[in-house]
Amino acid sequence: MAQTQKIPGIYIEEKNAFPNAVVEVATAVPAFIGYTEKALHNGKSLLNRPTRITSLSDYMAFFGAGFHPTFKLESPQGGDNRKLMLGAAEMAIKFAPHNQLIFFDSIRLFYANGGGTCYIVSVGTYEGKDSLEIQKDQLLGQGKDEKGNPIDGGLRSLEKEQEPTMVVIPEAVLLGEDCYEVYREVLAHCSQMQNRIGIFDLFDGFKNKGGDDPIDLFRVSIGTDFLSYGTAYYPWLHTTIVQQGKLSFKNLDPEIDLESILPEPKAKKLLREFPKDEAHFRTVFQKKQPHISQSAEVDFDDFLNSKKDELHKGLLATSPTYTSILEEMRGKMNLLPAAAALAGIYTMVDNTVGVWKSPANVSLNAVIRPAVEISQEAQEDLNVHISGKSINAIRTFAGIGTLVWGARTLDGNSLDWRYINVRRTVLMFEQSIKLALEAYVFEPNESNTWTSVKSMIVNFLTNKWKQGALAGASPEEAFDVQIGLGVTMTGLDVLEGRMLVSVKLAIVKPAEFIVLTFEQQMQKP
Template sequence: MPKFKHPGVYIQEIPTINTSIVAVPTAVPAFIGYTQSAACQKDGDLHLTPTRITSFAEYCRLFGQSEAEPLHLELTSTPAGIVLKSTTPVLPRQMMWYAIRLFFDNGGGECYVVSTGNYQSSLTLSALSDGVQVTAKVDEITLLLAPESVLLAAADYQQLVNFMLSECNRLADRMALFDLPDGDKTLSASLLSTNRAYLGNTHLDSGACYYPFLTTTQRWQSARYHQHITVSLDNGKTTQLSQLKTDDPALFKVIESLLADLYVSLPASVAVAGAIALVDATEGVWKAPANVQLRGIKHPMISISDTANEALNTDSSTGKSINAIREFSGRGVRIWGARTLAGNDNEWRYISTRRLASMVQESVQKSLNWAVFEPNDANTWARITHSVEQFLISLWKLGALTAASPDDAFYVRCGLGTTMTANDVHQGIMNIEIGMAVIRPAEFIILKLQLHSQQA
């Protein structure tokens, strides 16, 4: 609008272009899975719709609660009395309610939920794949999780992992977090090799994997509903818990006391996603999400020794690093690894490096939209270079880049003879090269971006 100086005379305001780089959010996970409901205005209107939530209460309002599901207890008699030998299933089939709660308990903030069906729906590769696919519509998402994937058949799990990794690689702005399907078992060399094989062989830098499953402080919802619980005694007899209340009140009371100490186990990745959000908010995306204490966890389902940890962390043949969750006396349960699946890749071995690079690339790409409407000339290239340099200086000051001075911490190139040919300029192509000295692996990583001028 014109600005009047005095009657009959006005000065036309010339719009200014904001050339500063604004950092994009870095820890916005999408949880893909089955929910009790998916309703905002009407039943089912949120089905396969990425929906942003900021609290567990909001999740419950839109996607419902957890319901009682069949639970089988195998008991055995010992000199000390009757003890619980095993629980079936190991993980709840209705996992999302527990998972979202654990995410927020560990410092998670905003996230997206994609409901792929209700609790009566069959768990299928097709439904989870559809859920992954629709997340591409939301540019804000930076992490992908499908915790129920560990319940799929091995071939379906492998196919879903490959699809999630390919989507993360294609979009170049997110990572996938996985769990080993045998997260409740002690891994022999052969079983570890089998689980590694499930993780595919391509785009490994776009994902990270965690082991073992974690026993949480959340109680099974089924424990409140005796008619959903069956009990096997070591005499071979199986009965409903509700029937025992009449047939054997003394045994019923013993089992009730065992139920009071029965806690839900979950894949570790959901807690890790919350910890990543907390680390990003308090320290920055460049801080490795490791040596972080997890909340709401009683203990890992499997105790990991230093030797086992080393076998998880490195693999000379496949390079697929698995991040351990370990419990330490006096220090609690902690994330004890910060590697992507690309454990043999010197450039993209670390989660923090991969995520920092993605953040820088996405932030620069989005913030330089103004440049596509400018002439593809030296003046525009200089403004681009200056904007990116100022952004990287701010990251260096925060400790994201390792060097004594900005000159040693990064470089930015954009211009004829350095990143562009005369033919590139003629076609309106602006190439930008960014080199950053990241903390890990303590050497320069190179990012290459391309803009297309509308004035070509």
């Protein structure tokens, strides 16, 4: 508005020469939901509070480290591929009940594969606990607290956060078949929020197709709603996340009699001479330090731990069988579902190329091999299925390594939403333009506003076309933006306060099938 000119002189008026700009929203911000060692920052609880972190060190400062599981030795069953010969008996290493928690190792797998900023939702802690049972209601935020009030946590707590663009619940697979109820809730949540997708694993995804086919079970159980907002990966992965030296006999069930199991005489002698209980330890401790006071618990704990470390090192040096048991335990802990690794892959691809690039044909870090080797023929049923519920394969290729070899959503029959990069690119465009248009709410619904809005969107889409996000030899082929009276709106729309904008996009689709055609021709003179 021109200044009121009452005094002779020179007056300056500034006019905006350019329209507002659309800023691309972040696309690589996963939200992880699970159980942590602690959930504390500056004395305040972080339970069921989505917390933004940028590194693994941030995670450990707020949420602690991993769970220390207990293992049992049992007779092998039909599904046990790996067995140990202990004396004349075959035995299998298994997690003790409610002792398999994989959230921390999944976060480490995420960062090993290019992860960055993410949100952590801790739904429970295991600090000081010997076991912890995973609860479906806690993951979803559908339970009640001790006073009977609804828990506003888990998946429900993410309804208040706009930044996350992926939802990953690594420990859902530990619920058994109930994990698919969790997945259906995640799909509904993503559809409601319209700015994120769910990345899923298969229950028993370390098993081959067989009597209890994990692939068929997934397709039957995942439902039919909101499938374009989810993607699934098979199989699980043998990783290197848990390093050697992290486990010892302290991770074995106390009821296991190692002396009767280990065949090596020197190892048996070490175990025979090792004090059997805490009272015996205290007697040895008092003999070594006769003047110690009864209140010196810290000194005794240090003594106890040092003696256990000495026994562990002695057993490693004298018993190959003991080493094999620890390696089997480590192998169990390193068998992890793939979703967290894929969240890292998505982040890496988005940051290096863009969300429009398919997160496929990319190698996985900290991974030895997939739990199941998938052949060319076996993947046909995974990638293209009559149900349309495509499952992306993770495969090993000779001389190359372990690659992500699929780029589809669960809505494989849809020509619009078949590919992950298409779904995620459209979400990026929708949210970016939506946030930019908030500045025009309550602006005059007339031609000047329409021109500004159109220019703003066209400039943004032109820049994205130049970056390769849209197909076409020119901007006119890549997108079309329409707004105006008689174009997208009627007079009634204007009277009722509706400003309608039409945006058409030519999204880049992946070259999923490359066909080479060869034929012979006559020799030319």
